[in-house]
Each structure stands twice: as structure tokens, then as C-alpha cells.
Amino acid sequence: MKTILKYAPAPTTGRRYWRSLDELSDTPEFKEWLHREFPAGASEMEDGQTRRSFLKIMSASFALAGLGLAGAGCRRPEEKLEPFGKQPADYVFGEPEYYATAMPTRTGAMPLVVKSYEGRPVKIEGNALYPGSNGSTDRYAQASILNLYDPDRARNFTQDGKAVSRETALSSLDELSKKITANGGEGLAFLAESSTSPSRARLQKNIALKFPNSKWFTYDAIDSGIHQRAATQAFGQSVRPVFNFDKAKVILSLDCDFLGGEDDVHNHIRKFAAGRKAGEGMNRLYAVESLYTLTGAGADHRLRIPASQVVKTAAEILGQVMGGASASTPWAAECAKDLIVAGKNALVVAGHRQPIEVHLLAHAINTALNGIGNTISLLPVEKTTNEDLKNLDGAATDTLVILGGNPAYNLNWSPKSKTVVRLGYYPDETAEKSFLNFPAAHYLESWSDAVTSDGSVVPVQPLIQPLFNGLQELEFLARLAGESETSAYEIVRTTSGLSEAAWKQFLFNGFAASKTESLTGVKMVQSSNDLNQLLANVKSITPSASNLEVVFFRDAKADDGALANNGWMQELPDPITKMTWDNAVLISRKTARDLGVQNGDVVEISLNGKTVSGPIWTQPGMADYSLGLALGYGREKAGRVGNGVGFNAYKIFSGKFIEAGATVKKTGATYTLACTQHHWSMEGRPAVREANLEEFLKEPTFAEENFHGVEPPVVKSLYPNPLDEAKKTALHQWGMSIDLNACVGCGTCIIACQSENNIPIVGKDQVLRGREMHWLRVDRYFTSDPKRKNNKSPFDFGADENQSDENQQFAKWIDDVQVVNQPMPCQMCESAPCESVCPVNATVHDQEGLNVMAYNRCIGTRYCSNNCPYKVRRFNFLDYNKRPLTELNGTTKFGVTAYSTTLTHKTDGEADILRWWKDPNSGMRTEDEWDLIKLSKNPDVTVRMRGVMEKCTYCTQRIEQAKISQKAKAGGSDNVRLTEAAGTVPKTACQQACPAGAIVFGDISDAASTVSTLKKLPHNYSVLGDLLTKPRTTYLARIRNPNPAMPDYHVPFSTEEYENASLAKKGNS
């Protein structure tokens, strides 16, 4: 039993934050969790081998290895250096190259700059040259590079289920092309995912001319096109709305998860954060929603109502804004007043899940407040003539051509045509049902173009030849259309119509010089009468336990299922639930009580006669009688990683994201969900500090060391810190500042870090054991209203013995909770507790203040991790890089080990022990996995093996690269210092990826650097600074901006709770 330190007892020194219901409920399980230094089973072997038998086998192996050594000598193996035969111009071997390209999204594109080493792309960054961009990306873009190296991607051209050569497949395509040219495309239909590519649009037009009888269908499983359709209907011309969150002072989200699940999120986050700088004039966000989304987490006021009732609130607010003060709830009334005050600086957005009526209401409110042209810009777009998907089977009687997508999985499509031709990235559910399959090229392997959400044309430029001979979409279409020019490059070049010089500039910059300008003076065409008519037709549904509402949502990780085979995404904890490797049925506490279910119970949901089963997850802050189902899971043919992960909500999805009339039945089974939220609890210490704007303006230094009476312990170091001496000769001192006010918790930084630092995927089984490897985690704390609680500290371990788990899980105070996100990388303590306990000096400080890890010295005692108060160190319990992908998803039920042992496992039909004998580096991965995994690694960072501790390094490889470049440039001069003024200070991977700009890294010995400026702000604070660790990573406290007139106005729950707790304590003593 470890000693609990008494000098920082939770109620007197910290706000009470809890990260899960179990933590709050203080169950025996949770207590055990907390008290174990490593989770149960984390240090035990679970493969059926006893330690004794393992030692026997290992000693025999070593004896054999010793013989081998004696025989072969200890000379190193001969290695070959194979230079170019012909030297490519301007290429320096060993130096990375950067190319501008773009990732196409459903309704736009993300301009990117991709880093390439020796011809293989290794890291994706945003294009900082792009006007308005801060060089950020989103998690989907960061993760997309792993798809490029996915061993399960389509490798073969297949015809009738058999692999054929590329030539055979292409000649079949030519034949098809001739046939449909002859009959004008009779019985021919295309089913394509939406795209903004001007080149594809051009080819599409050619196809329509050439094959006049053919039909073109566009579909997306997650349809974001409603924004454009609604705006087009509202304003009477073909337009797409662009939301300028940076100009908005008051924002109302009508079930619009613009910070999480909508398209173009990275732009929204950037603009939202720009308008939310702590201080006078920061924006205010109202959110009306049923799920707890990131937008709700970032909101100042959140109204928790079923998704099908959002339209009522929208109508109420419109009524108030228009002046017809109908009877209204106080929440809506005050919100409307605030919107009116903000006037043209107000912005109302409706979510893509909501029906078009809500969008029209939102546009009506924006119009009434004169926001059009200010907070909303309208971009003219070409009219789309989409066919209704209902007619697909009728149109495609002869041939159906499927471009991308996966309709067999997410559209419940089955082939009705004679021939189905498909261009797809995976041999997936749809490929199985298609006659002719063409492997598609990744966007990093293709020439194409796209239009961003704000109207710029951007090039999609390949960085690598298609790995498995994949076909590019434009080439495929051109061949099918019988075009004379089938090279994708030439097609894009022709579409652009640019001169040679302009074309080169276009590719260099990664965007076109001019962009589509937004329209001015557009008026809404609907009158208030039209709107009233519309509202009269809206059915108001009140969900209940027997008439549940189902909300289908885009998953934060798997997207629509396209990223289901992406291990990084599967292992990324969901931003709100912190769940990995699964989806669940999200319900509220009250719903769970009424249905008699609890976490992990598998239930069967029936909707419109269809059923699907999934495990329950009680989500604090969910609307009652609303079920949240993430789409994109339950794939059957996703690949080694994604097969059988979660359940497939598409089975009951009919295209409507919100549907009432569902019923739920308990199946009696239970299921284990791998959630990371228990891990590394802060035990109630004031890790996150927050205040309302008024308090902040009155007392800007509220978050400092004497935060609510927390006094730092009067302890001085006994010994001088060696860093103080080393600092004197160092050129820089690195530090980081994280703005909790800007962070929305999207998780892009986690994936960027994983991509940059070769962080392995560990699998569900290992996550359940608490062994996830993310160097940077985002802690999500829930805080609740103390008046609803019993004023007992959840961290007072003796207090709640008689409160059972169930009582707590159904307790009322979890209904309305606030969320705070806190990214937690290594804090780079100046006096680091981890260093003093390392017996082998494997973790020490360098002169620039970095707490560095020398992997080769590490012997894996894990003392450092035990002594780290921030729990940011990660240990390689297994050689994760050599583990087979098939074992990651933990589909063998929990309890049975999901990972096999090298002693019995076979790879490629050969016993692993034999493989190990032949080549100690062989691992348990099949040949095809191994080849691709090697390509995907960043050569600047060591790939760690089993038994080694690792952690965030502030991207030391980037720092060293920058210093080396500067020194090489300096040569025989003293111009060796990196300065922000010269733009030579590197960015960490998380900083570069962060759309909000919440993470700032730099030189704190330079008083003019951004990070120094931020650290001087009054609301800067250190986490657990009272431990005298002197962290180099500091935080800016979160400032909320609630409206004092609102009925739910309060100081942050955490503060109130803290005050109550300390008052109660004073009263007792």
C-alpha cells in the first residue's frame, strides 16, 4: 500500500474534478486503480507461460545464441550503400523534401505540406502559406498518412473475384468504354462520393455529353451537403455558407458540432479560438444539443434537449428576434436577447444532422440580425444536379460504376446491375459484390485538384508512385469516358488553364492566386409567412422511454467508416467519452435508470423494424431519451485492424440522422469497453483552473500559486540544481505554454505526435491494461454542480463506503456537467522527479532544459514513471512494433488474452521461435505488414523496443535539426542562436497541428519570444507547481464567458464546488 501524501489533501487544496462516473462514485475498483502504481496485470505475463518455464526456454536460447556468436564472430553484418546511377537534380540525399498538396474532403479540401524522406511521405502538415491558415490540420488529415501504408489496402485488380493483371483489367475497362459509347450509356449509372475537384467535374460533364443516357449519383454516408442545400433554398441561388466564427461575438449552435463532427472543423476551430482570446470582447457560445459534443464542451451555456426538439428552441428564438414575443423558456428568451444585442456580430449555425427546417430558421435569425455578409459569407457555387438515390437501381440496369465510397456497408446497397465496376481503396464490403475491381490510389499518390471551403482552387500533388499500381480517379474516369488524354497530370493541367510559370507557382504555393469572392447583398427569399408555414409542418416529438430518439453521428475517429482500419484513429480516445477501439450506445443517466441498464450491458435497439445490438455507455450531459450511435464501426471487411470493432449502426440508419420511435431491449450480455479515462488520475489536485470573465477581469492573477488559498509548501531544495549551472552556457531554454481557453480537445495533437514520433499502436487489450502509449494525452474533466452533490469529496477514501456503484451511477448530479480539456505532454520539470530515481541515468536534463530519455541506457525499472506526478511517461511492455495487426482489436473477448506469445505463435506459416532464431528482428508481423510499416516511420526518431520507457521530448529531433541547420549556416561565425524573429525556432508536432493555436513552444530565455510573452500573462500557472517541480510547460487558465442574465449562470462548477468544500471544512473544524 502506498503512502498517501497528506500535504495536498484534495478538498483543501484543489478543485474537485472527476473524469468518470466510477471515479466520482469512489468505488472499490476505482480506489484499487488509483492505489496501484500500474494497473492490475500491467506487469504480469498473461500468455499462459510461467516465469519459470519462460526462463528455461530463454536460457536455452541464450546458450544457442552464444554458440552462434562464437562461430560467426562478432563482426557486424556487411551492409551495402547503393547510390543513384544518375543523380537527380537538386536532390540532397538524407535531407527531407516538402511538397504542397491538399487532402480532398467532402465539401472542400485541406491545403497541406507533406514531408518526404527518400521518396516516402512521412508527415503531413497544414500549408501555412495558405491565406488565413496557421498551418494546422485536423486529426483525419494527420491520420491519413497511415492509410497510405495500410497493408490491407487494395493491391490487386480483380475480375469476377479473381486477381488479374493490370493490363487485363484496363483492357476490360476499354471494352466497357466502347460498349457504353456505342449505346450512349444506356443502363449506365455512376455512384460517386462527393468531390470538389474541378477536373472531375469537367470529366463528369464530358461523360454526360458522351453518354447522354447515363445517370450520375453522388452520395456521402455522412452528408454535409445540407448546409449548401439549405443556403441555396434560403437565398434563392446556388450558394455555400462560410461561417466566420472569428467575427462573431455571440454564437448559437443549434445541434451544430462545428468544433467536432462537422466538415471543415479545423477552420472553425481556428476562427473560433481567434475570437475567444481571454479578456474584454471574447465571444460567447450557446449550444443546444442532445449529445455531449466538443461544441457543448466549449460552450458557455449548454441546453440539453433531445435533438428532435432543437427545432422548437430555434423557432422560439426566431420568434423573439423577430419581435413576436411568444411564450418562451427563459433560456431561449435570454439567449435571444443576447443575440439581438450582438446584432450583426451574432451567428447562428445549424448542425448537419438537423433537418432543413432548422437550417432555414438559423438563416432567418441571421438575416434578421443582419449577420449575412458579416458572420456568414455566401460563396457562389455551381449548381449541382444530383439524382435521387432512390432511382439508382432503376438507372443502373446494365452497368454501375462506383467511385470510392462503400455503399455495401453504409448504404445497405446490394448489386442489381449486370456489371458492377468499382474503383476502391480497400477490398471491402463493396468490392466483394463488384465484378471488376480497380485498386484506387491514395491522394498522396494522385494528381487531382480541389476547391477549399472558402473558394480557392488547390492542387492535389502526388509524393510517391502508387504503391500497388493503384489507379487514380481522374485516369479511371478518362479511360472509361474514352478520352484521348488519360494522364491525370495532363487532365489537371488542362483544367487549370495556367501558363507554365503560373502552373509551377500554383504547385509551389499549393493554391491558386485568386479565389472565388463571396456574394454581397443577398437576401433571404422566404417571408415570415413561409417560415410559419414551414413550422406548422414540423412535427414536435417528445421522446420517452418507449419512444426513444436515435441520433446517428459522425465518429470522431472512424469518420464514416473509411478510417476504421486506421490503428491510430482506433486507439485515439474519443474526445468526450475517452473510449478506444469501440463505439457504444450513449445514453443519459435518467434513460439508463428508466431502461434498467448500466455501463457495458448489451442492448438491442429496434428502429423501423431493423435491429442492432451494442453496449451501453452512460454519458454525463446526454439528453434524456436520446440514444447516441456513432457510425463507422462494425466493419466486416475493413482489414486486419478494423474488422469486428464495435457495432454497425448503419444497419438501422436510413439516411436521417435523427429518428424517433426506437425501442431498447436488454440482451443480458455484457461487453467490456476500453476507456482511457480512469488512467492517471490527478487525485483532485487543482490541475485545471478556471474562472468566469468577470472574475478574471477583477482579479487577472486568480490562477497563480495562491489559487483559492493553495499555499505552496515552504520547501527549498537541499542541493543546488545542476541545471542552473548548465543553463549559463546554453544557447536556448525551451518552454511551452498551453492555452486551456483555446483548446477544444479535438485530439489532432495526439495523432500528430503519434505520426511524428513513431508511437506504436498497442491494441484494445493493452489499453484495458492501461498501457496506451500516447506521449500527449488530452485529459477531459467533468465538473458538476455541487448543490446537486452531497458535498462529500470523491477523494476522501473513507467517506463513501456505503455508497454503491449503482447509486452513484444513477445519481442526479451527473446530468448537467461542464467539461474542461487539458492537453498533458511531458511537463519538462526543471527539477524533475523522474530523474532522481533513475538508477542508470537514462533520463537526465540537457543544458537547454529538456528532460531527455536515452533509450539505450534504459533498463526498464519504471521508477521514473512511478515518480512522475503528471503520469506522462509510457513504458513499452511489449515490442509493439513487431506485433501482428490482427491482434490489436481485441475481438477475442476480454479475459482471454488477445495477444499471442512468440513461443506458440506462427507467422507466415513459420513458428516465431524459429523465425527469431534466423533473424532476431523478424518479429511477429507478416511480410506484407512489415514492408509497409517500415516505410511509414519517421527516420529522425528512434523506434523503441520492449522494456524501454519513453515520453514526450518536445520533438527534440526538430529542435536538433533546427539547431544543426542554423549552425551549418553560421559556419565560421557566431550566428548560431535560433530566434523567433528570424523564424528559425522549430515548432513541435502538436503545436504545428493544433488548429486553435493553443500550444506554443519556444525559447523562454528570449524575452521577446511568444512563449515568454504568454508565460508573463496573469493567468499563467503551473500544474502541481506546489511540488516545486518547476515545469517548463505551463498553462493559461480557462476563462468562461457566461451571460449573467441567463437562468443557468453560475461560476464554473469547479470553483463553486471548491468553495463549498472549503467552507464546509471550516465549519466543521
Added chain:
Amino acid sequence: MSAIFPKWTNWLPLALGVGAALTGVAVAAGVTIYLTPKYTRAGYQPVQPVPFSHKIHAGQLGVDCRYCHSGVDKSWVANIPSASTCMNCHNQVLKDDPRLALVRESATNNTPIPWVQVHITPDYVYFNHSVHVTRGISCVECHGRVDQMDEVRHVKSFSMSFCLDCHRDPAAHIRPTDKVTDLGWKWDADPAKAAQLQAVNGAKFVHDWKVESLQSCSACHR
């Protein structure tokens, strides 16, 4: 007891002690000699697929190192030149020599020549050539007098202490930046005077160029 243990056993403890000591010395010596980089690395001289002589090119002809190893001052690695670089001269000189058959073939067909790697750092060491050669550390410090070798030979140990010797005292090794590829260069023909000049100028360069004496792990290990 004497019936059980004969008299000679009195010597046993001493014999065992001496024997153990001798064995210890032998093992220590064996490990030191045979398992350290001084033995395992230094002296390595593989046969290359093309009989290229650095002695002729760099020594007698005086071709600058950077003519072929063009990336050495820009990149992590001192690249092995492509065959097309060789052909810049050898399409005129010795253009039908049978020893150059592989080079001609490589330049024509763009097939690589499989050179055998001589100098190598372990994967966990991130050694950067450019920052050393641009800041006055000569090639000779690590590679020896390559300009006097027909077949390249590994002469230095490349152990961690080898790196640290210089990192602890860069002033003893630094030289003017324009003399980096001049492998035979000395401050003076007289060794005593050269040493004295090195000490004075080395310290001056280290100070003037702000040369860091980097000894923390992050300098080489990521």
C-alpha cells in the same frame, strides 16, 4: 580430518583464488580487446565492387572530398556519389577501362553499385555530417588519412568515448573552415609548434564561433 582431506588440499584455496583472478583478468582482457569497437570496428577494410582508390583521386589528383561527397556540408550523410558523377571525368579519362565497367553500366542503366559500407554509426546515434564539416571539424578526425588509402579502411574506433573525447574538448580538434577537406593540413610542420597554435587558435574559434561542447544525451540520441 586429515583422513578426509589430503595435505595438498591446503593449497586449494590459494590455487582457486589465483586461478579465479587469472581467469578474471583473461576474460576482462578478452572482452576489452575482442568485443570493443577498437577491435570490432577499427581495421575493417572490405573489398569494394569497384577498385576505386582514394589515394589516387583525393591524394595524388587532389580532388576535393566535396566534389563526390557533395551532400556532406548540407545533409546528415556524406552521400556516396552517383555513377553519373564518376562519368563526369571518366567519359574522357580511362573511358574503356574494364575496372570501370560497373560504373559505366550503372550510369547507363541507373542500377546502383553495391558499395560496402565501411563507416557506420548505430541507428540510435544521429550523427550529422554538415554541422561538423561546416564548423571546422575535418574529415580526418573520424576517417583518418583517406587520401593515403587505396581501399578505405576503418581506422578510428567510433565508440561513444571517441565521440565524447572531441565533444569534451572541441578546441583541440577544430581548424579553419577552409582547411576541413585538406586532410594533411597542419598548423605547422613542427609538431610542438602546431600543438601550441592549435591550443591558441582552437580556443579562439570555440569562443568566436560559439562552439558548444555538447555532452548531453539529446545532442546525439533522439
